[in-house]
Amino acid sequence: MSTTIVSTKLYIPSPRSQAVLRPRLIERLNEGLRLHRKLTTISASAGSGKTTLLSQWIGGCPQPVAWLSLEKEDREPSRFLAYLLAALQSIGVDIEERMVSTLHSPSPHPLPIEAIIMAMLNHITAKPDGVILVLDDYHVLDSKPIDRALGFLIEHMPPQMHMVIASRKDPDLPLARLRARNQLTEVRTPDLRFTSMETSEFMCHVMGLDLSGEDAALIASRTEGWIAGLQLAALSLQGHPDAAGFIRSFSGSHRNVLDYLIEEVLQQQPESVLDFLLRTSILDRLCGSLCEYVLQREDGGSPMAAVSGQETLEYLERANLFIVPLDNERRWYRYHHLFSDALRQRLARKGNDAADGKRIVEKLHRRASDWHERHDFGLEAFQHAVAAQDVDRAARLMEGEGMPLIFRGAIHPVLNWLDSLPKAELDARPALYVMHASALLMVGQMNGVERKLQAAEVHLPAEDDGNMRDLIGHIASIRATLAVSKHQPEVIMTESQRALEYLSPHNLPVRTASMWTLGYAYQLRGDRDAAGRAYEEAAAISQKIGHFMIAMMATLGLGLLQEADNQLYAAAVTYRRVLELAGDPPPPAACEAHLGLARICREWNDLDAAERHGLKALQLAAQFEQTDRAVACEVFFARLKLLRGEVSEAAAMLAKADRLARQQQFMSQLPFIAEAQVLVLLQQGNFNEASQLAQEHGLRLSQARVLLAKGDAGAALPIIEPLLAQMEAKEWADEHEQLKVMVVLALALHAQGDKLKAARIAANAVAKAEPGGFIRLFIDEGLPMQELLRAAAASQPIREAAGTQPMHDYLKKLLHAFEIDGPESADKSSPSQLQLAESLIEPLTRRELEVLRLIAQGLSNRQISEKLFVALSTVKGHNRIIFDKLQATRRTEAVARARELGLL
Structure with missing residues (x-):
C-alpha cells in the first residue's frame, strides 16, 4: 500500500498581484542558473519573504520547476523521498512505479536512500531540458539521514539540474565546499530586508496605507525590514486613529513584536472569525469540510453556523490574515507558520485553567483525527490521535486495518510515538510492544527487538481477549525473521510453525512472512521440495495482497532452490523476476538475486557480467546491518580474482572476510x-x-583437492568415493555439490590410472552438467580436466552418453572453452606441474604467465604492450620479474625454462 500523496504540497504559490517587485534579488537567483551553480539557498528568519521571492522568480523562469512544501512529518526518509519523486513527476520526469513502490515496502532492512537518488538522477539526466527543484521550509525536517541524502544528491546532480532550498536556518550540507567551488548562490536575511523605498511601496500599494516617507522609513527601521513584521504592523495600522504615534511607539524584538502585533490583529476580528482561527490552528492544512467538522460541537451545532468553512477561508485570504492557498482551486490552505504558532499558544490558554485548555486542544485533535480517518488519510489521522493523547485510537490507527502504518512507509512517526509512551501504557497494551519490535526490525535495530518481544509476553492478558493468539503468532513470526539472518534452521522452523498455528487466517501480511521463513528453514535443512511449496504459497498470497517484499523474498528462495538443483537457466530467469519485483532502485534484500546471477554468469564463463552483478550485490549488501551478505559477496569476488590469477589479492580479500565473519x-x-x-x-x-x-x-x-595437488590420488579416492555415495543416497542432496564431487572423483581416478572408470564418471558429470550449461566447473580444473575430457570423448562411455546432438555440442563447447581460456586456466596446474614449479623462487602471476606466453609466440615488447593495452615500461618490468623467477637472463632461456616446468 502506498502513502497518500497530498498534491497541494507540490503546488507552486502564485505570485501576488500587488507584491513588491525585487529585481536585485531576482537577478541574483538568475545568476546561479547562468553560471550553472548546483545550489541556491535562501536562508532567513521566519516571515522574511522567502516563499514570496521564489514565487516571483519562478513566474519568470523559463525552466520547469518542481516544488515541494515541507512539513515536520516529512522528516521520515521514505515519506520525504516519496514526495520528492512526486514533485519531479509533476514536471514530466519519468519516475517508474516500481521505483516508488520501494519506498512503501514492508522491508526489515534500511531504506536504500542512495540507490533511490541515483535512479532518480538517471531519469533526470535523460531529460534534455533543465530541471529546477525547490524545497520550501527545509528547516522543519531537522533530519540527519535526509541531510546526508541531499548532500549525496547535490554531489551527483547532472549539469541540467539546479536545486533551491528555502529555510529559516542554513541547511546541514557541505556549503563551504560548494562555496569554494563557486557552486553556491546565497540569499540571506539582510538581502531580504525591505529598504525604506520598498517599505513605502509595500505600505502604500499593497496594504493601502497613506504613510509619509518619514513614517515609512521609521517603520522600516523599527522592523529592520522584516516583511512579516511590516505586514502585521500594517494590519494594526488599518483604522488606527494615530498612525504616526503608533509607529513612533513601536519597538521590541521580533518575537515580542510578533506577539504584540498578532494580539492587535486578533482583537480587531469578529468573535466568530477569532474562534475559527484559534480552533483550526491545530491543522497543518485546512479545507472547508475539515474546518466545519473540527468546529462542530457535540450537540451538532457550530460556532460558525452562519458561515461555511470554505467561505471563511476565502474571507481570511481576502483579508490578508496570514493564510496561504495550496492549490489553484482555493480548496486547501495553510496558515503562516508564525501565525499558527501564535494562535496555538493562545488556544492553549482558553478555558478556566491550563488543564481546561489542554482538554479543548485534545478534543479538537480527536475530531481532526476522525475526519482524516473518514477520508483515508491514515497517517494524518494517527498523528492527530497522538496529539490528542488518545492512546487507544492511535494504536488502532497504527494497526491500519490489517496493513500497519509501518508497512506503508511511516516507520519513524510510529517509532517516535512508541518511544514517547510511558511504560505503564505499553504494559497495558502488549500489542504495542510487538509493533515496536516489528518497527525496530524494519529499521535494522536488531538488538532491541527481543527485549520488546519479551516485554510483550510478560504482559499478555491472563485470558484471551480475542487478539491474544494473533499477538503470540506475530511474536513468533518476528523471532523467525530474526533467526533467518543467523541461518538457524531449528529456531526458524519452530517459530514459523508456532506463528502459523496462532495467527488468524485473515492476518495475511504476517502469515505470508511466516510461510517464507518456514521455506527458508526447509531449505537450510535440505528439504527442497517442502521449501519450494512454502515459497510458492508465500509468493502467490503476497502478490495477491500487494505485500511485494515477501513476494520478492519467496521468489528469491525458489531461485536458490533451482540453482542448487543445477537448473541454472531457470534460476537466472527467477532471479531476474526477483529484480523486477524489487523495482528500481531495489531494496537491500535484492542483493541475493544479483549474487545468484553473478554465480551463474561466472559458471557460464561470462566474467564481465559476473563482476557487474557481483558489484551490485556488494553495494546492496553494504546497506544491511548485522547480516552476512557482505561477507558472502567478498568471498565471491575473492574467487573471481583467484580465477583471474590475482592470487595475492584474493588471499587479502579472504583474510578480511574471515576477520569480519569472526568479529x-x-x-x-x-x-x-x-x-x-x-x-x-x-x-x-x-x-x-x-x-x-x-x-x-x-x-x-577440499582435503581431496589437496591430496590431488600433492600427487597422492590414491589417498584422495577413499575420501571422495564415500562422499559421493553418501550424496547419492541422500534424497535431498545438493545437486550442485554432488556435481563438484563427481568432477574431482573423475580427476582422481584419471590420475590413479583408472582411465575407464574416470571416463565413465566424467561422462556422467558432463551429462548432469549439460542442462545447466556449466563451463567453469570443468575448465577451472585446468590441464588435467582438459586431457581427461579429450581422452574420454574418444572412449565408449562418452560416446554413449553423447548420443544426442545437444550433448555432443556441449562437449565440443567445453573443449573449445579450454582452448580460448588459456591465460585464465594456465595456472590451474596439474599435480606434476605443481611439483616442478616448487623449484621456482616465487610462482608466476596470471599476468606474468600471459606475458610469458606472448614472449613464446615471438612478440616484441611493443607488440605485447599494444596487445595487453599497457605501457611499454610495464611490459619491461614484467620481463625482469619473469626472468628473475625463472632464473633466466634472456627470452630464449625463459621460454625454455617455462616449457621444462610445464608452464607453456
Missing part, C-alpha cells in the same frame, strides 16, 4: 571462506597449511 559471529560463512582459502593456498603451493585448514573445517572435498 560479527557469522560462523556459517567460515566454511565457505576456508574452502576458497584452500584454493588460494594450493595456488601458492602451500600444501601443508591447505591440508590443515581443510581438516579444521571438515571440508572433505
Whole structure:
C-alpha cells in the first residue's frame, strides 16, 4: 500500500498581484542558473519573504520547476523521498512505479536512500531540458539521514539540474565546499530586508496605507525590514486613529513584536472569525469540510453556523490574515507558520485553567483525527490521535486495518510515538510492544527487538481477549525473521510453525512472512521440495495482497532452490523476476538475486557480467546491518580474482572476510571462506597449511583437492568415493555439490590410472552438467580436466552418453572453452606441474604467465604492450620479474625454462 500523496504540497504559490517587485534579488537567483551553480539557498528568519521571492522568480523562469512544501512529518526518509519523486513527476520526469513502490515496502532492512537518488538522477539526466527543484521550509525536517541524502544528491546532480532550498536556518550540507567551488548562490536575511523605498511601496500599494516617507522609513527601521513584521504592523495600522504615534511607539524584538502585533490583529476580528482561527490552528492544512467538522460541537451545532468553512477561508485570504492557498482551486490552505504558532499558544490558554485548555486542544485533535480517518488519510489521522493523547485510537490507527502504518512507509512517526509512551501504557497494551519490535526490525535495530518481544509476553492478558493468539503468532513470526539472518534452521522452523498455528487466517501480511521463513528453514535443512511449496504459497498470497517484499523474498528462495538443483537457466530467469519485483532502485534484500546471477554468469564463463552483478550485490549488501551478505559477496569476488590469477589479492580479500565473519559471529560463512582459502593456498603451493585448514573445517572435498595437488590420488579416492555415495543416497542432496564431487572423483581416478572408470564418471558429470550449461566447473580444473575430457570423448562411455546432438555440442563447447581460456586456466596446474614449479623462487602471476606466453609466440615488447593495452615500461618490468623467477637472463632461456616446468 502506498502513502497518500497530498498534491497541494507540490503546488507552486502564485505570485501576488500587488507584491513588491525585487529585481536585485531576482537577478541574483538568475545568476546561479547562468553560471550553472548546483545550489541556491535562501536562508532567513521566519516571515522574511522567502516563499514570496521564489514565487516571483519562478513566474519568470523559463525552466520547469518542481516544488515541494515541507512539513515536520516529512522528516521520515521514505515519506520525504516519496514526495520528492512526486514533485519531479509533476514536471514530466519519468519516475517508474516500481521505483516508488520501494519506498512503501514492508522491508526489515534500511531504506536504500542512495540507490533511490541515483535512479532518480538517471531519469533526470535523460531529460534534455533543465530541471529546477525547490524545497520550501527545509528547516522543519531537522533530519540527519535526509541531510546526508541531499548532500549525496547535490554531489551527483547532472549539469541540467539546479536545486533551491528555502529555510529559516542554513541547511546541514557541505556549503563551504560548494562555496569554494563557486557552486553556491546565497540569499540571506539582510538581502531580504525591505529598504525604506520598498517599505513605502509595500505600505502604500499593497496594504493601502497613506504613510509619509518619514513614517515609512521609521517603520522600516523599527522592523529592520522584516516583511512579516511590516505586514502585521500594517494590519494594526488599518483604522488606527494615530498612525504616526503608533509607529513612533513601536519597538521590541521580533518575537515580542510578533506577539504584540498578532494580539492587535486578533482583537480587531469578529468573535466568530477569532474562534475559527484559534480552533483550526491545530491543522497543518485546512479545507472547508475539515474546518466545519473540527468546529462542530457535540450537540451538532457550530460556532460558525452562519458561515461555511470554505467561505471563511476565502474571507481570511481576502483579508490578508496570514493564510496561504495550496492549490489553484482555493480548496486547501495553510496558515503562516508564525501565525499558527501564535494562535496555538493562545488556544492553549482558553478555558478556566491550563488543564481546561489542554482538554479543548485534545478534543479538537480527536475530531481532526476522525475526519482524516473518514477520508483515508491514515497517517494524518494517527498523528492527530497522538496529539490528542488518545492512546487507544492511535494504536488502532497504527494497526491500519490489517496493513500497519509501518508497512506503508511511516516507520519513524510510529517509532517516535512508541518511544514517547510511558511504560505503564505499553504494559497495558502488549500489542504495542510487538509493533515496536516489528518497527525496530524494519529499521535494522536488531538488538532491541527481543527485549520488546519479551516485554510483550510478560504482559499478555491472563485470558484471551480475542487478539491474544494473533499477538503470540506475530511474536513468533518476528523471532523467525530474526533467526533467518543467523541461518538457524531449528529456531526458524519452530517459530514459523508456532506463528502459523496462532495467527488468524485473515492476518495475511504476517502469515505470508511466516510461510517464507518456514521455506527458508526447509531449505537450510535440505528439504527442497517442502521449501519450494512454502515459497510458492508465500509468493502467490503476497502478490495477491500487494505485500511485494515477501513476494520478492519467496521468489528469491525458489531461485536458490533451482540453482542448487543445477537448473541454472531457470534460476537466472527467477532471479531476474526477483529484480523486477524489487523495482528500481531495489531494496537491500535484492542483493541475493544479483549474487545468484553473478554465480551463474561466472559458471557460464561470462566474467564481465559476473563482476557487474557481483558489484551490485556488494553495494546492496553494504546497506544491511548485522547480516552476512557482505561477507558472502567478498568471498565471491575473492574467487573471481583467484580465477583471474590475482592470487595475492584474493588471499587479502579472504583474510578480511574471515576477520569480519569472526568479529560479527557469522560462523556459517567460515566454511565457505576456508574452502576458497584452500584454493588460494594450493595456488601458492602451500600444501601443508591447505591440508590443515581443510581438516579444521571438515571440508572433505577440499582435503581431496589437496591430496590431488600433492600427487597422492590414491589417498584422495577413499575420501571422495564415500562422499559421493553418501550424496547419492541422500534424497535431498545438493545437486550442485554432488556435481563438484563427481568432477574431482573423475580427476582422481584419471590420475590413479583408472582411465575407464574416470571416463565413465566424467561422462556422467558432463551429462548432469549439460542442462545447466556449466563451463567453469570443468575448465577451472585446468590441464588435467582438459586431457581427461579429450581422452574420454574418444572412449565408449562418452560416446554413449553423447548420443544426442545437444550433448555432443556441449562437449565440443567445453573443449573449445579450454582452448580460448588459456591465460585464465594456465595456472590451474596439474599435480606434476605443481611439483616442478616448487623449484621456482616465487610462482608466476596470471599476468606474468600471459606475458610469458606472448614472449613464446615471438612478440616484441611493443607488440605485447599494444596487445595487453599497457605501457611499454610495464611490459619491461614484467620481463625482469619473469626472468628473475625463472632464473633466466634472456627470452630464449625463459621460454625454455617455462616449457621444462610445464608452464607453456
